[in-house]
Amino acid sequence: MDMKFQTVDPQTISELLRTHQITPTTQRVKIAGILFAEAAHFYAEQVYARVNEGDAEVSKATVYNTLGLFVAKGLVRQVFVDPGRVFYDSNTKPHHHFYDTASGKLTDIDTLAVAVHEMPPLPADTEMESVDVIIRVSPRGAKPRPE
Amino acid sequence: MDMKFQTVDPQTISELLRTHQITPTTQRVKIAGILFAEAAHFYAEQVYARVNEGDAEVSKATVYNTLGLFVAKGLVRQVFVDPGRVFYDSNTKPHHHFYDTASGKLTDIDTLAVAVHEMPPLPADTEMESVDVIIRVSPRGAKPRPE
């Protein structure tokens, strides 16, 4: 199995950060601890809430700064499924997503389960950065379309 | 070919709106005229700018109201590729997209060119709404990653 973080050991996290050329500060280690405790999808507000459970300690600005830094360094990736809020995904292996539009929950889909074959020719002078497949789902039998 | 609107004939547009159970008002016809003049991807701000080229006539609120109505009635669809701005797509046939992250331009990919096979099992008690494939591209040889 490939679960880097069963439990969240600050030591291990610090090493992970250093591996990605990120100086491990108290706040960064805390935030990474949340992101990697479970392979989950969070948006900034959720990270902010979790990191400050109990006594508030990390500012909103730092949460955004840190998430942005983690993205830049390739530790997490962003997922865009909804206007006006970015999901941060601690699973950086190539994979795809179900998005439940009712609950707002993202679920991973292994790349093997969804093959994009016959890649179409890219626009001139561009190179591919990523392929994202998002399958939107909703609870069965919910508003089929306003009649 | 399937180009519904080579030129933008208000008459034809009004009929299209009625077909979709939308009362054609002056503003709605104008906005639809922009959306369907070219099979393009616009965000609200662009529609607002175009509809008001020259003498301003349509309010921002109406642009948003109208785009929302068109989406609800299935005349256009939304595309989420970037945080904080929604693209409106006048091509409602199932298809996918290239997104040039440098220029912010969306390009259509025919569904035939990208087959998602072996659909994975959906989460329990959900039904599929849509499958979106977004291939992010960038100008060849642009910032490979801050070193």
Added chain:
DNA sequence: GTATAGACTTGGAATAGTTCTAAGTCTAAC
């Protein structure tokens, strides 16, 4: 140890896209 520079964090202000509100205008039916 102490000084110091740069990196980091922070509260609050600012921004930007979008939605809401409450008041006015238009239109279609009577």
Added chain:
DNA sequence: GTTAGACTTAGAACTATTCCAAGTCTATAC
């Protein structure tokens, strides 16, 4: 010609995010 409901509008409100300017921390230099 009235009237009710649909539609439009300016601007306020809202929300996620970024920016800013001021403080704090930390790692190295002495």
